[in-house]
Amino acid sequence: MDTLVDIKKLKKHFPILGGVFRRPVGMVKALDGVSLAIRRGQWLGLVGESGCGKTTLAKTVIRLWKPTSGHIYFDVPDETKALIEELESQGKNGSKLNYLLNENDLATFSGNRLRSLRRRAQLVHQDPFTSLDPRMKIKSTVGEPLRIHHVLSGEAARSAVKELLERVGLSAGQLERYPHQFSGGQRQRIAIARALATKPEFIAFDEPTSALDVSVQAQILNLLKDLKKEFGLTYLYITHELLIAESVCDYIAVMYLGKVVEMGRPEEIFHSPRHPYSQSLIAATPVPDPSRRVGRIVLPGEVPSPANPPPGCAFHPRCSRASDECRELAPELRPVSSDHYVACFHPL
Numbered sequence: 263m264d265t266l267v268d269i270k271k272l273k274k275h276f277p278i279l280g281g282v283f284r285r286p287v288g289m290v291k292a293l294d295g296v297s298l299a300i301r302r303g304q305w306l307g308l309v310g311e312s313g314c315g316k317t318t319l320a321k322t323v324i325r326l327w328k329p330t331s332g333h334i335y336f337d338v339p340d341e342t343k344a345l346i347e348e349l350e351s352q353g354k355n356g357s358k359l360n361y362l363l364n365e366n367d368l369a370t371f372s373g374n375r376l377r378s379l380r381r382r383a384q385l386v387h388q389d390p391f392t393s394l395d396p397r398m399k400i401k402s403t404v405g406e407p408l409r410i411h412h413v414l415s416g417e418a419a420r421s422a423v424k425e426l427l428e429r430v431g432l433s434a435g436q437l438e439r440y441p442h443q444f445s446g447g448q449r450q451r452i453a454i455a456r457a458l459a460t461k462p463e464f465i466a467f468d469e470p471t472s473a474l475d476v477s478v479q480a481q482i483l484n485l486l487k488d489l490k491k492e493f494g495l496t497y498l499y500i501t502h503e504l505l506i507a508e509s510v511c512d513y514i515a516v517m518y519l520g521k522v523v524e525m526g527r528p529e530e531i532f533h534s535p536r537h538p539y540s541q542s543l544i545a546a547t548p549v550p551d552p553s554r555r556v557g558r559i560v561l562p563g564e565v566p567s568p569a570n571p572p573p574g575c576a577f578h579p580r581c582s583r584a585s586d587e588c589r590e591l592a593p594e595l596r597p598v599s600s601d602h603y604v605a606c607f608h609p610l
């Protein structure tokens with residue numbers, strides 16, 4: 263499987279404004295060096311406690327937000343990325359490197375390039391109650407991307423919208439309605455239809471079912487499974503519901519304070535997590551099968567603020583295995599077995 267989305271050392275820092283003059287007095291390090299590859303056709307689950315940077319990652323990857331630093335590659339050949347890395351490691355800031363980055367790194371994109379990316383990569387938001395414009399009829403909401411990107415117009419656009427709506431389980435008879443006339447699950451279907459309009463290859467979902475009832479959740483997940491298969495889509499799926507991640511995703515990344523601390527296949531992450539943080543996260547999740555309980559681990563302390571992350575490994579103040587090394591150095595992701603990576607000096 264080749265890599266569709268390749269994120270390298272991505273950082274997104276937000277200034278904290280203070281004082282009467284609203285000057286920057288600090289930085290929230292929402293993303294603090296995330297490297298992650300999403301393979302074509304993969305359903306990648308991104309998990310972690312609230313505030314660890316999941317939404318920021320999704321919005322930055324599809325370039326709704328501009329990163330502070332790092333690279334984002336979308337469908338770029340490995341040779342090109344290797345060449346960029348080589349030129350960077352030589353410290354040459356020459357025109358060749360600049361040319362390659364301008365052509366290939368989404369972090370540098372603006373204008374037309376960004377617009378053409380928008381057709382290929384979409385985001386479905388967490389809250390279907392606020393993500394749809396209440397004043398717009400459904401036909402306009404779903405058809406808007408077609409108009410913006412000049413994909414289709416007139417009768418062709420109308421029939422495409424009708425088809426999309428039917429594909430996500432709604433009916434053409436609902437085209438003239440407004441968002442408030444739909445339930446949460448139906449609104450999320452509308453948001454999905456809108457995301458599909460430009461025939462993207464990649465969709466990021468930001469906790470798409472967390473506002474929905476369990477039975478509706480299952481229906482939406484089934485729809486996403488079918489759509490992925492039918493259109494050959496690649497998903498980045500953010501959720502704090504670990505059981506959902508385990509059941510639908512084929513790869514999992516665990517985030518803590520702006521960093522990916524562990525990634526691997528769901529069977530490894532959920533059955534033999536190696537990072538102390540993933541272990542405690544998974545142990546704290548209620549599981550229907552009692553034989554699966556790893557034993558409850560209560561994490562001491564709270565998630566530190568990303569405005570003032572601890573030095574060294576950001577998890578060390580809450581970690582029972584922390585050594586002097588952990589207090590001083592930040593561990594990088596290292597392989598512990600094939601396709602399983604952990605950022606920890608003392609993996610379990």
Ligand SMILES: Nc1ncnc2c1ncn2[C@@H]1O[C@H](COP(=O)(O)OP(=O)(O)O)[C@@H](O)[C@H]1O
Nearest residue numbers: 276290292311312313314315316317318319568
């Ligand atoms: N637009 C913003 N301005 C300033 N800080 C932000 C902004 N968006 C997110 N943050 C901060 O970045 C951190 C990560 O947030 P977020 O990505 O929303 O986390 P998650 O989705 O995992 O809950 C939080 O500390 C949050 O307060």
Ligand SMILES: [Mg+2]
Nearest residue numbers: 316317318468
């Ligand atoms: Mg979020």
